[in-house]
Amino acid sequence: MLIAAGPALAAPSPPDTAQVRALLHQAQNLLRAGQHEAAQPLLQQAQGLAHRLHFAPGEIESLRVLGKAQLVHGSFAEARAYLAQGVALARRTPGQPHLADVLLTLGQVANEQDDYPGALRACEEALRLYHAQGALRDEARTRNGLGIIYSSRGDFPRALAMLLPALRLTQQLQDSALQANCLTNLGAVYFRHNQYREAQQYFRQALPLVRRGPDLGALADCLTNLAAAHQQLGELAPAETFYKEAIKVSEQAGERAQLGVVLSDYAQLQTEQKRLPAAQATLERARALLENSGDNGTLAATLVALGQLHQKLGHAAEAEAQARRALALAAPIQDWSVMETAGQLLASLLKQRGDYRQALTYAELAHAAHDTLFTQSKAEEMGRLQGDFQLSQERARAQALARTGEAQQQRLQAQQRQLWGLGLGLAVVAAAGLALWRLNRLLGHKNRQIELQRAELTELNATKDRLFSIIGHDLRGPLHSLHAFVELLDGPPLPPAKLSQYTQRLTRTLDNTLALLENLLNWAALQMRASAPIRPENLNLASLVEENIGLLSPAAEAADVTLTNRLMGEVHAWADPAAVRLVLRNLLSNAIKFTPAGGTVSVSATHENGLWQLAVADTGRGLPAPTTLQPLRPEALERRTGEAGQARSTGLGLLLSRDMATRTGGQLWVASAGPGQGTTFTLHLPAAEQPAAYARLEG
Template sequence: MNKRLAKAAATLASGLALLAAGPPAASDTTRVRDLLRQSQDLLRAGQNEAAQPLLQQARDLARRGHFAAGEVESLRVLGKAELVHGSFAEARAYLTQAVALARRTSGQPGLADVLLTLGQVANEQDDYPGALRACEEALRLYHARGAVRDEARTRNGLGIIYSSRGDFPRALAMLLPALRQTQQLGDSALQANCLTNLGNVYFRHNDARQALHYFEQALPLVRHRPDQGALADCLTNLAAAHQQLGEFKQAEPFYQQAIAVSEQAGERAQLGVVLSDYAQLLTDQRRLPAAQATLERARALLENSGDVGTLAATLVALGQLHSKLGHAAEAEAQARRALALATSVQDWSVQESSGALLAGLLKRRGDYRQALQYTELAQAAHDTVFSQSKAEEMGRLQGDFQLSQERERAQGLARTGEAQQQRLQAQQRQLWGLGLGLGVVAAAGLALWRLNRLLGRKNQQIEAQRAELTELNATKDRLFSIIGHDLRGPLHSLHAFVELLAGPPLPPDKLAQYTQRLTRTLDHTLALLENLLNWAALQMRAAGPPRPEPLDLAALVEENIGLLAAAAEAAQVSVVHHLAGDEHAWADPAAARLVLRNLLANAIKFTPAGGTVEVSARREGAAWQLAVADTGRGLPEPTPWQELRPESLPRRAGEGGQARSTGLGLLLSRDVLARNGGRLWVASAGPGQGTTFTLSLPVAASVATSEAVG
């Protein structure tokens, strides 16, 4: 009883405190708004550090005064400040707090503005789905409120997100309506921004003529604005469009104007970017000394700007220019620094160009070994860029496919509903006209029941087809990934080796070394192709059904050890088995050979010279457990005996410089065993402790029957 009274007293005291606090005082709300206005003025002037204390003060004052709208806006502007400063994680933390506070506050004050800013941060973090979710919800809120300007601003932001991902149709679908809305509003600043973004979309889509059309419309609107940075960007865009069209004489004046505007505004980083672009025009015109001086100046401006990606690209351009001028040492120095910077920010495009430049310089110097290494690095970066673009394209295509499926399904359901409604009305008219009473109603009910059953069957067929299509699409993506990453590399190494043979004669020791390396690469490629074809046939259901029969496991093991004897001898690995000869399983011989060959080949590949691979078998109930154990490097972490999931295992390089594993052999083995009623297991004591793979096969039917009779 006392506890209840104490709880009631505490609740009453809390309520009285809230009543005493009351609504926020007018002076507090006015002070919060003044602080926000002052901090936003400072942010527009580029004084982020001076704005931060004012924003924190506004947030604290709004929280103490229970001024939720002011606290939401304070958090939003704090997030915006961190976004401008490049601190994306901190920006997202502030904005996430603002979203949560706005959602639980009556009227959800400022929610749309916060969501729009959160979408910008998510886009900068390459969180494409998160950016779209936030901006699309903001667009719905603005549209429901009739806030046309904010709706146009949000459409413009969505257009930028779609454009940055290369989704040309959706970008236009957002930007063109936004442009019409800004024209109706007479908002010249937002209209200029929409025109610039439309021009950038067409420029990225390699339609420089159409891009030029929009940039030219934006220029007079930007000239009347105090934002010199926007003017410099617009002038640079015009110059780049003329340059892409080959109109160098028209491009150069725009570059010079952009340089003058950036110098006047004191924007060192922006000036460095403009100079780097202008140097490319000078290079295209073969004005190499002027291009070199321009790039050197751009490099000096970008050194402390924080824009590592642009600095790396500028260094590559400078290295390429030095290479053309015959300054090999300087070209190599710039290329190496560019490669280091690009690697630190994972700029694969610059890694590719800097790696290719270093490979050419080293090859010219006669250092073919390092040239080959940088050639492979450049090709790997190229493959990554290619894979990323294909992944984005496949994602867009899959989204379009799912969207069209949903649209078709909705239309089909609507048509079915209309048809059912029409049938029901016709049946009701017949009931009234014929006066058959309950009998006709029962017949109509039976007809509807049969119709529903028919629709149910159709829906099941559609779902089965959709599941099959999704599975085939995933299989195709996996094939493309393996071909793009694991097959292109060895073939490129072969091409590089042939190029080396076409050059100056190689010393005998280097020739022997490269030949041995090429042989390993070709062996790996042939094994990969064999597994790839088998796995593709299995996934596409081109392979026939399993044909199990009694199988002598000892004979199977001896056969596969004999096939891999040469590989084991070359790797200096001993392969032995401990089967007695009375082990008989019930399995498809071809499938069992394929799985055992893959397990033995992997064990030999990952076992160092002097190691051992042992094959053993034990009976457990109605199954034989055939184990392949090695004394190799083991798994990175201790792994207890468990069913194999190939996708969770790390991809490792083999011993003695052998090629990195693709993981396809284990994936193929697991799928083949699953089709034959078997399972695959793995265990490892940890690094350097070896690995044991165990395949489970049913005991032969004749053996099991004789044991049951006996």
């Protein structure tokens, strides 16, 4: 039943409370029938009535079912809002009714939103609650769900650590449906990690359990999994047998989308067997079934496979059409794997046709998608490593504290025995109290050290992730462009005009890459010299500004941007010249990059409260929203593409500038009137005395 888990719901209820339960029961029946729109007002009515009656268990359950309905409907933000409200109410209510159920649903929503940490926190707390309650079926269900979450993130050991105990619980409970689901998920974990023989064994154990059940869709999935495992092991004859049975079961179930998925997988087997016309017919049928299913990811993958097949059959025009459509479907949902394959296919087809410019564009798109997949896989791997490291640190800390406590306990026992022999009971109590106080102080000191080390580790890890992302994407991208350009040169000779155009484009890309590399080196040097003393001196800002404007004038002229130095008279700051020079160069370079042709970039300075405020103002595109003068936070600014096709900003220059400004005793500020209104970056530096005063000091 809906809300029979809590003792408050099992007790006799007044009429209004029974009405809440009746509304919930009616709404859930509608949800099972797929009538979400009809269930919604009933659930809201149940929640409102339970709230007025102060019937907390009924309100919590209403919020949970509302969140579940929004999850099924795909409205994740609304689902999360309902469930967060339910969790908060359950925590405030004595006995915390339905808290585990709400947390489990919240974990499902977080996983759908790719909020991996949030999903794990919610599901792990639900697991602890179910275990404490002795709710074995719910514990098995939660462990099964956690195994799926870990598996979807590629965390093989933790997925097995959840799924194997879940399987033992389902066997103990003799729950064949949940047992079959656990076996299927275990097979999927092994399949994902290329251990196909182990995957095949779990799929085979699940098959008789699924055959006994009424769910034809689950049976079709199990048969398809078995077929795929046989296919990966090179056992093509049994693979085809299972594929054909899966197709027959899917047809009986009337599930068009599922049938399309099975046919798409079966076509891969036919392609491996060199039965290309049969594979084409199977893929065409799969495409027709998936057209209106709403599963654009599977449809895009099917279209790419169809395009590759047409290329093998020599149908270039049809192959290009399928690849373009696959790319159009994959781009909005950011299916990078399909985007990479479709880009490669289009680049190959266009190169054969002699359209080298478009071929280069799609080759770069395929490389960019590959880089994104690479970065995502490395980020997931780094996340798992970081989680393992933190877990090992926590275990080590717990073991160290346990050893310290045990040793202290042994010393206290020895002291007690000695003092007991002397009959000094009062002294024993005093010594024990003093020892515990010292132990408490020691543990507090150790905890503070661990927290400091964790904060330092988090900061270093964030810096490492940023540098890894920049090196893995922004530096690899230009190199891929160079590689694609060299591939074009390896083909038929290019016309001089196209060769000149590609050369200019490549030169601009490499210039931007050199600037990025210089910032990376400066950033690394800053991190290594973080504890080194700064070297401030009496610095003439007017001369420094003139020097940097002269240095960047060629870039400004090429972009048709006017540079203006508005510093007047003696402008002296007390700062490190190298740091200020680097900050000013980055600010001017950014201003030129984001200012359209015909615009201006000006440098001015004002003196206020013992500070020089050195401002770099441009007439460029401005920030996305009006921003009053505030300290610069580079991580909060979006990365944008520059004017006239210049490379997208990495954000590293502003991050480096802010840190350099801080090290030399200054601060960076930013302000903008909004889109199209330009941006002003202001560097605050301590003012220096006039040169004559320093001359007297030196004399």
